[in-house]
Amino acid sequence: MVNFWDSGKGLLAKNKEFSLLIDLLKESSGLAIAFSGGADSAFLLAAALIARVESVLPVTVVSDFFTDGEKERVIRLGQYLDTVPILVSANILDDARVTRNTDRRCYFCKLVLFSRVMEVAEKRGIHTLLHGANLDDLQEFRPGMDAARELGFKTPLVEAGFTKEKIRACSKILGLETWNLPAQSCLATRIPQGDVITKEKLVKVERAEACLHGLGFGRVRVRCHGDLARIEVGPDELNRFGEPDTRQEIVQTFKRVGFHSVCLDLEGYASAFRLQR
Secondary structure: OOOHHHHHHHHHHHOHHHHHHHHHHHOOOEEEEEOOOOHHHHHHHHHHHHOOOOEEEEEEEEOOOOOHHHHHHHHHHHHHOOOOOEEEEOOHHHOHHHHOOOOOHHHHHHHHHHHHHHHHHHHOOOOOEEOOOOHHHHHOOOOHHHHHHHOOEEOHHHHOOOOHHHHHHHHHHOOOHHHHOOOOOOHHHHOOOOOOOOHHHHHHHHHHHHHHHHOOOOOEEEEEEOOEEEEEEOHHHHHHHHOHHHHHHHHHHHHHHOOOEEEEOOOOOOOHHHHOO
């Protein structure tokens, strides 16, 4: 098994962005990280531990937008990094500003989630708050970053010059399972803007996507249009839907979880943030 501590020493000697990141993190005696278990926040957490920051607090906010698979990955990463993420809940569906699903949904959602991280940090006397935004995120429509900035969250990966590609390359060296993790977005992005978000819709989407992942599909999205499920996959996987057994398994599972009809988007996977611009 790769020892991320030893690998971190190697990165410090060879990678200028990583060296700068470690220096930035060392400036704080204690910090809290909004830890979703995605590629960015996992790498940021690993870097904070390698920097030997006196107190590192990974906080994971569990809501109806957070899948069971994501929660399991958070726990695994904590075990690998020899740290214990703090899991706190947020009743995100109780906030009408979020469930109305306007173009500001992400902003209001992040206000709720990051406020929970802040609450946990303040109770432990930690006032430096971080999240894992990178340079590529600055090129996309991400209103949630406005909420993070307003609440005082810093973005050391941006300051150190990290793109997603650089994060993945360094994460691979550190032995993080997230190094090749497909792009992640919360379940709310599967509901078309303007459609009210409900628990029922989210559960249908989560179970449908779990089916596709179980069949070996990598980058997938199931968009919920009422009783219709629209599947998006990468262009290299479109041909798999021509396999009778695969197609039958998908249709049967999707109908079992509550969809009446299933269709395949021939344009393939598209970023939810690009779709909403």
